[in-house]
Amino acid sequence: MSATIINLPDQSTARIPKVNFMTKENGLLSWLLTGDHKRIAILYLISITFFFFIGGALAGLIRLELLTPQSDLMATDTYNKVFTMHGVIMIFLFLVPSVPATLGNFFIPMMIGAKDLALPKINLLSWYLYVAGGILVIYTMAAGGVDTGWTFTTPLSTHYINTNVMSTGMAVFIAGFSSIFTGLNFIVTLHKMRCPGMTWFRLPLFCWAHYAASILMVLGTPVLAIAVVLLALERTVGIGVFDPTKGGDPLLFQHLFWFYSHPAVYIMILPGMGVISETISTFSRKRVFGYTAVAFSSVAIAVFGFFVWAHHMFIMGVSNYAVLVFSLLTMLVAVPSAIKIFNWTFTLYKGSITFETPMLYSFGFMGLFTIGGLTGVFLGTSGTDIHLTETYFIVAHFHFVMVGGMLMAFLAGIHFWWPKMTGRMYPEKISQMAAVVTFIGFNFTFFPQFILGELGMPRRYAAYPPEFQVLNVFSTAGATILGVGYLLPVLYLTWSLKYGEIAGDNPWQATGLEWQTQSPPLTENFTQTPIMDHEAYDYEWLEAQQAKEVASAR
Amino acid sequence: MSEQSNHAEHAHHVTSPTVYIVILFSLLVGTALTVWASFIDLGPWNPIIALAIATSKAMLVVLFFMGVKYSTKLTKLTVIAGIFIFLGLISMTLSDYVSRAWGRW
Amino acid sequence: MPDSPTASPAVTHGALAEAHHEHPSYQRHHFESVDQQADATNFAMWLFLLTEVMFFGGLFTAYLIYRNWYYPAFVAGSHQLDVRWGTLNTLVLILSSFTMAMGVWCSETRRKNGLILCLVLTFTLGMAFLGIKTIEYHEKWEKHHIPGMHYSLQSFLDPASDEAAAKYGDSPLPLDMARHTEIYFFLYFAMTGMHALHMIIGIAILGYMIFRARAGAYTNGHVTFVENFGLYWHFVDIVWIYLFALLYLISRHQ
Numbered sequence: 001m002s003a004t005i006i007n008l009p010d011q012s013t014a015r016i017p018k019v020n021f022m023t024k025e026n027g028l029l030s031w032l033l034t035g036d037h038k039r040i041a042i043l044y045l046i047s048i049t050f051f052f053f054i055g056g057a058l059a060g061l062i063r064l065e066l067l068t069p070q071s072d073l074m075a076t077d078t079y080n081k082v083f084t085m086h087g088v089i090m091i092f093l094f095l096v097p098s099v100p101a102t103l104g105n106f107f108i109p110m111m112i113g114a115k116d117l118a119l120p121k122i123n124l125l126s127w128y129l130y131v132a133g134g135i136l137v138i139y140t141m142a143a144g145g146v147d148t149g150w151t152f153t154t155p156l157s158t159h160y161i162n163t164n165v166m167s168t169g170m171a172v173f174i175a176g177f178s179s180i181f182t183g184l185n186f187i188v189t190l191h192k193m194r195c196p197g198m199t200w201f202r203l204p205l206f207c208w209a210h211y212a213a214s215i216l217m218v219l220g221t222p223v224l225a226i227a228v229v230l231l232a233l234e235r236t237v238g239i240g241v242f243d244p245t246k247g248g249d250p251l252l253f254q255h256l257f258w259f260y261s262h263p264a265v266y267i268m269i270l271p272g273m274g275v276i277s278e279t280i281s282t283f284s285r286k287r288v289f290g291y292t293a294v295a296f297s298s299v300a301i302a303v304f305g306f307f308v309w310a311h312h313m314f315i316m317g318v319s320n321y322a323v324l325v326f327s328l329l330t331m332l333v334a335v336p337s338a339i340k341i342f343n344w345t346f347t348l349y350k351g352s353i354t355f356e357t358p359m360l361y362s363f364g365f366m367g368l369f370t371i372g373g374l375t376g377v378f379l380g381t382s383g384t385d386i387h388l389t390e391t392y393f394i395v396a397h398f399h400f401v402m403v404g405g406m407l408m409a410f411l412a413g414i415h416f417w418w419p420k421m422t423g424r425m426y427p428e429k430i431s432q433m434a435a436v437v438t439f440i441g442f443n444f445t446f447f448p449q450f451i452l453g454e455l456g457m458p459r460r461y462a463a464y465p466p467e468f469q470v471l472n473v474f475s476t477a478g479a480t481i482l483g484v485g486y487l488l489p490v491l492y493l494t495w496s497l498k499y500g501e502i503a504g505d506n507p508w509q510a511t512g513l514e515w516q517t518q519s520p521p522l523t524e525n526f527t528q529t530p531i532m533d534h535e536a537y538d539y540e541w542l543e544a545q546q547a548k549e550v551a552s553a554r
Numbered sequence: 555m556s557e558q559s560n561h562a563e564h565a566h567h568v569t570s571p572t573v574y575i576v577i578l579f580s581l582l583v584g585t586a587l588t589v590w591a592s593f594i595d596l597g598p599w600n601p602i603i604a605l606a607i608a609t610s611k612a613m614l615v616v617l618f619f620m621g622v623k624y625s626t627k628l629t630k631l632t633v634i635a636g637i638f639i640f641l642g643l644i645s646m647t648l649s650d651y652v653s654r655a656w657g658r659w
Numbered sequence: 660m661p662d663s664p665t666a667s668p669a670v671t672h673g674a675l676a677e678a679h680h681e682h683p684s685y686q687r688h689h690f691e692s693v694d695q696q697a698d699a700t701n702f703a704m705w706l707f708l709l710t711e712v713m714f715f716g717g718l719f720t721a722y723l724i725y726r727n728w729y730y731p732a733f734v735a736g737s738h739q740l741d742v743r744w745g746t747l748n749t750l751v752l753i754l755s756s757f758t759m760a761m762g763v764w765c766s767e768t769r770r771k772n773g774l775i776l777c778l779v780l781t782f783t784l785g786m787a788f789l790g791i792k793t794i795e796y797h798e799k800w801e802k803h804h805i806p807g808m809h810y811s812l813q814s815f816l817d818p819a820s821d822e823a824a825a826k827y828g829d830s831p832l833p834l835d836m837a838r839h840t841e842i843y844f845f846l847y848f849a850m851t852g853m854h855a856l857h858m859i860i861g862i863a864i865l866g867y868m869i870f871r872a873r874a875g876a877y878t879n880g881h882v883t884f885v886e887n888f889g890l891y892w893h894f895v896d897i898v899w900i901y902l903f904a905l906l907y908l909i910s911r912h913q
C-alpha cells in the first residue's frame with residue numbers, strides 16, 4: 001500500500017519532449033499573436049498573478065490600518081480608496097478570470113479531444129481586453145484611486161464622489177467583455193468540438209462546471225455593462241436616471257448592478273468546484289459519486305443564481321414583498337451547492353486517499369466553503385441579514401467562500417495540472433507546507449471577522465471602537481501568515497520550471513484525455529483525434545490502458 | 555481521414571425569396587397597423603396591442619429572416635433561453651417597483 | 660440567373676502526419692470539417708446576440724419602470740417625436756432586413772452580382788436610417804430636448820407655444836411632471852443612440868463585406884460570414900421594432 005500515487009518516469013533518463021507548445025515557435029510575437037489556447041492560458045496566468053499581488057498588497061494595507069482603532073495609518077478617504085481598489089482588482093481582475101481563463105482555457109479543449117477552442121482569435125482578443133481593463137485600473141490607482149467601494153453604490157457614486165469613477169467604470173466594462181468572450185468561447189466549444197464518443201455525460205465535471213459558469217458570463221455580464229454605461233452617463237451628462245431630484249431611482253442602478261454581481265459570485269466559484277471534482281476523484285482513486293447530480297447541480301446553480309440578486313439590497317429600500325421573494329429564492333440556491341459537497345464527501349468515502357498538495361487544498365476548500373456557504377444562508381434570511389449586513393460578518397462570509405473556497409481551488413488546480421502544463425513536478429514537501437500555512441493563516445485572518453461582525457463592527461470603516469481591537473490584531477496577524485502562504489507557491493513554482501523533476505505524461509495516474517498526452521502538450525494537443533470509448537473517471541480503463549502499455553513495451 | 559462520422563451532415567435549408575417577400579409584406583402591414591392603432595383611443599389596450607404587434611413582427615423576423623424555424627434544436631433553445639432571462643430581469647426588477655406601493659403587510 | 664460557381668481552391672497538406680485531407684481554404688485548422696466550422700460560428704453569433712439582448716434589457720427595464728411612474732411625461736415626450744420620421748425609419752429598416760435576407764440567399768445560391776446588389780442596398784438603407792435619425796436628433800437639439808445642462812421644459816409647461824404639442828392638444832404639465840420628461844428623453848437618446856451605434860458598426864462591416872464580395876469571397880461555398888452578419892442585422896431591426904412601438908407610439912390619440 002503506497003502512501004502516494006505519484007508515478008514519475010526514471011529521472012536519470014527522462015527528458016522534457018523537445019517539441020511542445022512552448023518550443024514550437026519562438027519570439028515575443030509568436031506569443032502576443034498566438035491562437036493557441038495553451039499559450040493564451042499562460043499569458044493569462046502571468047497577468048492574473050500580477051494583479052493578484054497588487055490586490056494582495058492593498059489587502060495588507062487594509063489589515064495594517066485596522067491594527068489600531070484609530071484611523072492613523074492613512075486618511076479615511078485613502079482607506080476608502082484602498083479597499084475599493086482591493087475589491088475591484090480581486091474580483092474583476094483575479095477571481096472572475098482565475099480558473100476559467102487559465103485552467104479552463106488550457107484544458108477544456110484537451111479534455112474534449114479537440115485541437116483548440118472554437119474561436120481562437122476571440123480567445124486572444126479576450127486576453128487583450130483583460131489587459132486593457134487592467135491597465136485602466138492601474139491608471140486609476142495612479143490618478144488617485146476611487147473610493148466608492150467596488151459596488152459603486154448610488155447615489156454616492158453618481159452625485160457625491162469626485163474620484164475616478166469613470167476610469168474604473170471603463171475598466172470594469174472592458175474586463176467584462178473579456179469575460180463574456182471567454183464564456184461564449186467555452187459554450188460553443190463544449191457544444192460543437194467534442195471528439196467522437198465524447199457525449200455530454202462522459203465529460204469531466206470540470207467541463208460541466210465551466211459550462212454553467214459560461215452561461216452566467218454570457219447572460220449576466222452585459223447587464224453590468226449597461227449599468228456602468230448608465231452610471232457614466234449620469235456622472236457626465238446628468239441624465240437623471242439615478243437622480244431622485246430628476247425623478248430617477250438610485251435603486252435601479254443597484255438592481256442592474258447586482259443582477260450581474262450575484263451571478264458573478266457563481267461565475268467565480270463554479271470553475272473552482274470543477275477543479276475540486278477532478279482533484280477529489282484523482283486523489284481518492286474513485287469516480288465522483290453521483291456524476292449526474294454534480295453535473296446538473298452546476299447548471300442549477302447557474303439558473304437559480306439569476307433570481308436571487310436582491311438579497312444584496314435587503315436594507316436598501318426594496319419593497320417588503322421583494323425581500324420576501326428574494327429571501328425564499330436564496331434558500332433554494334444553496335441546495336445545489338450542498339449537493340456537491342455531499343457528493344464529494346461520498347466520493348472520499350472508501351476511497352484510497354493520498355495527501356498530495358492538490359488534495360490538501362481540496363480538503364481546505366471543502367471545509368472552508370461549507371462554512372462560507374452556511375453563513376451565506378444566515379445572510380440570505382432577511383431577518384438576520386438586517387443586523388449582519390454591512391458588518392464584518394459579510395466580509396468574513398465572502399472571504400470564506402472566495403478565498404477559503406475559490407482561491408484554494410485555484411491553487412489546487414494549478415498544482416494538479418502544473419506537471420501537465422510545464423512537464424515538471426513542483427517540490428511536494430514545501431508545497432504541502434505552504435498549503436497548511438495558507439489554511440492556518442486564512443482561519444486566523446477571517447474567522448475573527450465573523451465574531452467582529454456579529455458584535456457589530458461595520459465594514460469599510462478605517463476606525464472602530466477600541467473593544468474590537470484584539471480580534472482585529474488576530475486578523476492582521478493571520479493575514480501576515482496568509483501572505484507567506486501565497487508567496488511560497490510563486491517562488492517554488494518558478495523554481496520548479498528549471499529544477500523540478502520531470503513529470504512524464506501522467507504523474508497522478510489520473511483519468512481524462514489531457515493526461516493521455518505528453519507533458520507539456522503539443523500545440524495541436526493530439527496527433528490523432530481521440531475516440532472516447534469509456535465513461536469519465538474510469539479507473540479500470542486506466543489500469544487496462546497501463547497494462548497494455550507495459551505489455552507492448554516488452 | 556475525413557471526420558464526418560461524429561457530425562451529421564444536415565441539409566442546409568435555403569429559404570426561398572418568395573417566403574422573404576411574403577414576410578416583408580407582413581412586416582409592412584404590421585407597421586401600418588400599429589401606427590393606425592396608436593391613433594385610436596383604446597384605453598389600457600393601446601400599449602398591449604402595440605407590444606403584441608411588435609412581438610409578432612419580431613417573431614416573423616426571428617423565424618424566417620433569421621431562419622430559426624428551420625434551425626437546429628440548439629438554436630431554438632438558445633433563443634428561448636435568451637428571452638427567458640430577458641423576461642426574468644424585467645419581471646423580477648419590476649416586481650420590486652410594483653410592490654413598493656402596496657404598503658405595509 | 661446564377662453566375663458560374665467559383666469553387667474555392669482546395670488545400671491539401673503533405674507535411675503533417677494526419678493531415679492528408681483536402682479542405683477548402685476558408686476552413687480553419689482546428690475544425691474537423693467545414694460543417695463543424697459553420698455550426699460553431701453560427702452558434703457563437705447567436706450567443707453574442709444573447710449578450711446584446713441582455714445589454715438592451717437593462718435599458719428596457721429602466722424604460723418600463725419610468726413609464727409606469729411618469730406616464731403623463733412620457734406621453735408629452737412621445738408627442739415631441741415625429742411619427743412620420745419614425746414610421747419611415749421603421750419601413751427603411753424592415754426593407755433593409757429583406758435585402759439582407761436576399762443577400763444571404765444570393766450567397767447560398769452563389770449569385771455574386773446579386774449578393775453585391777443586396778449588400779449595397781442594405782448599406783444604402785442603413786445610411787438612410789442614420790440620415791433620418793440625424794434629422795430627428797438635430798431637431799431635438801434645437802428645441803433643447805437633450806438631457807443635461809441645456810434641457811428646456813418650455814414645451815411641456817406651455818404646450819401652446821410648441822407646434823408638436825399643440826397638434827395633440829396637450830394640456831400643460833405640472834412642474835415636477837414636466838421635469839420628468841427629461842427621463843423620457845434620456846431613455847429616447849440612450850436607446851436609439853445605442854441602437855444607432857450598432858447600426859454604424861453594422862454599416863461599417865457591410866462596407867467591408869461589399870469589398871470582399873466583389874472578390875468572390877462569399878460565393879464560393881463560404882456562406883457563414885454573410886449568414887452570421889445577417890443575424891446581427893436582423894437583431895438590430897428587431898430592437899428598432901420595439902423601440903418604435905415604445906417610444907413613438909405612446910398615446911397618439913388625443
